[in-house]
Amino acid sequence: MVRAPCCEKMGLKKGPWTPEEDQVLISYIQRNGHGNWRALPKQAGLLRCGKSCRLRWINYLRPDIKRGNFSREEEETIIKLHEMLGNRWSAIAARLPGRTDNEIKNVWHTHLKKRLKQNQVTLATAATNNKSFDLDSSEPTIPPLLESLVHSPTSPQPSSSEISSVTDVSMSTQNGEANNVEIKSEDMEYSKESFPLIDESFWSDDSVFLPTEYSSNSSGFSGFNVDAQTQDAVAPMADDVQEWPSDGLSLVDNGMDFWYDLFIRAGGAEELPDF
DNA sequence: AAAGGGTACAACCGCACAACG
């Protein structure tokens, strides 16, 4: 099926919006709402395509839009969320009231990526294998992080009492080696013994599967694998989705919520960390 | 003051997907 872009229709205006057009759009939506974006411009008397109207409203004219510079806290939140979610700007925007995905995307490309690249050397040094982060990648940066954090199989394994928080996740692999993975976060402080040990019935046969995202079609989690032999983190595939076992844990719609939900249901936290 | 380069941000484009007939 080939569909011509809506804005190719003759007579439809493109480019920057004028204050007059803004006012027409605002007035119309205030009166009638925006049930059908395609029909809206015609009904409102705008020479724009519905897509353009929708974008203008969502990214600029919506009354709950927060204008102005991003605070330090907002920037830190974006960085953290980008680590977990990758370039899923709408998911990140959902965590930042009043900010749009477009705005966050722009801030990332113009400010935060540069700032993080300045810190890249430090982070890469911390990584045991000296692999660097790819800040241009659309994938979450957790796989390389974990790659640096997975202990050597020959390292002494901590006893349960040595696990200081649920940010220490004990995992088993097919060959029975318990490899301890620390997922560090200053914002995650939970009690010891609260995180459940996940046995090999959960993880995949040849590698440890770390879910980062629950598929919206309810088919399972997507994520990445840690190779059982080499301890390398394997980049997630687009269709890397595995079934979640029927262990009673709820399924939520993104990676961060997944971890928090897992922690909380394990009894480790009273409430969600404040984002 | 003018030119050139860099930056920030608004807007567009194309694709994916769900809903519906």
Add this chain to the structure above:
DNA sequence: ACGTTGTGCGGTTGTACCCTT
């Protein structure tokens, strides 16, 4: 099951503005 439509999303582009020379 299939085609069509509407919407949402991420990537990319265009341009106004700012800074440096």
